[in-house]
Amino acid sequence: MSIDRPWLAQYPAGVPEQIDVDEFSSVVAVLETAISQYRDRPAFSSFGKVLTYGDIDELSRQFAAYLLCELKLKRGDRVAIMMPNCLQNPVAIFGTLRAGLTVVNTNPMYTARELRHQLVDSGAKVLVVVDNFGHTAEKVLADTQVEKVITTGLGDMLPPVKGAIINFVLRHVKKMVPDYRIGGSIRFRDALKAGAAHEMPQVGISHEDIAFLQYTGGTTGVAKGAMLSHRNMVANMQQASAWVSANLQPGKEVIITALPLYHIFALTANCLVFMKFGGLNHLITNPRDMPGFVKELNGVRFTAITGVNTLFNGLLNTPGFEDLDFSGLRLTLGGGMAVQRSVAERWKKVTGCTLVEAYGLTETAPAACINPIDLAEYNGSIGLPIPSTDAAIRDEAGTFVAPGEVGELCIRGPQVMEGYWQRPQETAEVLDAGGWLRTGDMAKMDEKGFFYIVDRKKDMILVSGFNVYPNEVEDVIASMPGVLEVAAIGAPDEASGEVVKLVVVRKDADLTAEQIKAYARENLTGYKRPKIIEFRDELPKTNVGKILRRELRDEPAKA
Known part of the structure; x- marks a missing residue:
């Protein structure tokens, strides 16, 4: 069905309504075009070594x-x-x-x-x-x-x-x-x-070949491979390129790539988009070492940087960052988690460059909405749907709702994944016959077509831009002999946005929080490990025995 697209009137000058996904037959074609145009230009650098x-x-x-x-x-x-x-x-x-x-x-x-x-x-x-x-x-x-x-x-x-x-x-x-x-x-x-x-x-x-299996969590807690075809990746590269092109100079860009290339954000936004423009990706191997990160930036006249809120916040709070040369910086793109207003405002003050917030998913390769690059200041929005992309807010029945009303954000466009690898049922749960992807995020759209995330429909916990799914954490901790029941929820954290909090009912009265944390270290990646552990006699449940995580999350607000 056709939908209104009020966002088109807000597009920056020169940004097209549609992109040409057929300009490149594959990601390889993008690479080979860049090689022919920029063969002697630097492409990647690390520890002082440059590859052209x-x-x-x-x-x-x-x-x-x-x-x-x-x-x-x-x-x-x-x-x-x-x-x-x-x-x-x-x-x-x-x-x-x-x-x-x-x-x-x-x-x-x-x-x-x-x-x-x-x-x-x-x-x-x-x-x-x-x-x-x-x-x-x-x-x-x-x-x-x-x-x-x-x-x-x-x-x-x-x-x-x-x-x-x-x-x-x-x-x-x-x-x-x-x-x-x-x-x-x-x-x-x-x-x-x-x-x-x-x-x-x-x-x-061809366009139909699968370029990447990009793994992401799910409500079941089992990581699923989003099938991203060459068409998906080319489309998103073309969409993002069209959005930022007015700010980029072919053959002269240097982007700081601190987010890992195994993450879809850096893979597309840094590696592919800047490759099209003959840019240099300056690779940061260990961005968690903030003093070392700032030291590496010293002497690099970079023109762009992408990151998540915690990365920008960490840089701003590291001695020496304010003294760097920001004279060439024209693009700062934030995504992966909500950008905090205080961080965005301080970033603008220190660097002179607006921190532009974007929104995407692994399933959309990833960009779906981006704020105008010429934005004067942080606006709290995730931006406008990018070229060739439709976004809509739908209620539980799947009906499109009016501007200002809250519902589930749904995305349609050539960047939407082909489906989950060997998981037709899970694919059918998020992709409908009309090509709409249900994001699981609750959002609203204003009259001008700017979108705002309100809440998450799923119980996902977002730690420094990485998705943590409670079922996976609960599965692991529940396998401990001394645990009777466990619920994982997100708790607010200034440094990472959220951290994992466990509410545990013990089977063994002697079980300690340290024992649980040690077990988590053996079985969970760092960002999935619980930072807060609370013991209780029982957990709140529905009449059929389902643990009410939302009730646990809302308790501090009631106190």
């Missing part, structure tokens, strides 16, 4: 040739990439895509349990992993379909002396590389060398 677009061309060809000619992978096979931001990452991503294969982005901080699920669910045949996390992979490989593991040290693509020093310090001084042994594995540099002995086969890649 020409370098990315050569190295990704070698990696693709290794996958196809040495490992004999077939079109559509999955390759899991488990590493933080480092030079090997874009080489592996683009090499995998050029080979006609699907990238399975894998959080390197996963516990063995989480990694096992993702590798098994995706059916990945190859795992590329940084040494720091090899010990986790070693624990689960026997349970998966992985046939080959490619390992690498963080310093392996740096100049020999510097790289050796970094690898030595990480392993022997900082003790950040636990020992591991994976039989039959090959080093990343050796894989490239083996690939260089072959010509990269020409592989036909």
Whole structure:
């Protein structure tokens, strides 16, 4: 059905209503166009080492040739990439895509349990992993379909002396590389060398091919792979590019990439959008080290930066940040979680650049709404639907509601995923026959077409921009012998927006909060671990026994 689009009248000058998704046949076509236009321009930098677009061309060809000619992978096979931001990452991503294969982005901080699920669910045949996390992979490989593991040290693509020093310090001084042994594995540099002995086969890649399996949680607590086709990714790159193009100068952009490339936000907004403009992605490997992060920014005349609210807040509260050179900064894009007004206002004061809030989901590759880039100041909105995108607010019956009324935010556009990998039922629950994606977020639209998030329909907890699903946390903690019942909810936190709070009914009266936290450390990634633990005699429930998380969440407000 047709809908009103009041937001079109608010579009910045030069932003089209529709984008041309057919301009590029695949993400690979975008890459190869950038290579032909910007071959000698810097594409990625890390620890002082720069790879040009020409370098990315050569190295990704070698990696693709290794996958196809040495490992004999077939079109559509999955390759899991488990590493933080480092030079090997874009080489592996683009090499995998050029080979006609699907990238399975894998959080390197996963516990063995989480990694096992993702590798098994995706059916990945190859795992590329940084040494720091090899010990986790070693624990689960026997349970998966992985046939080959490619390992690498963080310093392996740096100049020999510097790289050796970094690898030595990480392993022997900082003790950040636990020992591991994976039989039959090959080093990343050796894989490239083996690939260089072959010509990269020409592989036909179409819009319909799956470029990425991007894992995201769900109401069941089981991580699902959002199937993002080449069309989805090209569409979102075209949409975001059209939105920000007036602020960018081809061949002259330097974007700070502190968000991990395994996260859909940085993958599209930084890696793909800025690739189209011949930009340089300055990779930050460990943004949690704020003093080190600020030190790295010193001397870099960057023009753009993306992040989540906690990252911007952390930078603003780190000594030396205010003294950096912001004269080139023209674009600051915030997403992944709500941007706080106090942070946005302070960012503008310190940098002179408006912190522009955007909204998206893994399922929308990710951008759906973005505020005008020429916004004078923070407005509390998630922005306007971007070109070729429809957004609507619907009630429980699926009826479109009037401006100002609250309902579920639904999105339709060429960036909406193909569905969840091998999960037709879960796909049908969020994607209807008309192409509308139910986001699970409660929102409203004003008369001008700006959208505002009001609340979350699901019980999701948002920790520093990462989704935490209560069922998953509860499942893990409930497996402890001393736990009778458990509920996980979000508790407000100044640093991360929210933290995980557990309300526990004990089976063993001697069970302590520290024992629960220790168990969580073994089984949950850092951001999913409970920070607050409260013990009770019983939990509030419905008449059929369902735990009322909302009642637990609302209690402080009633007090």
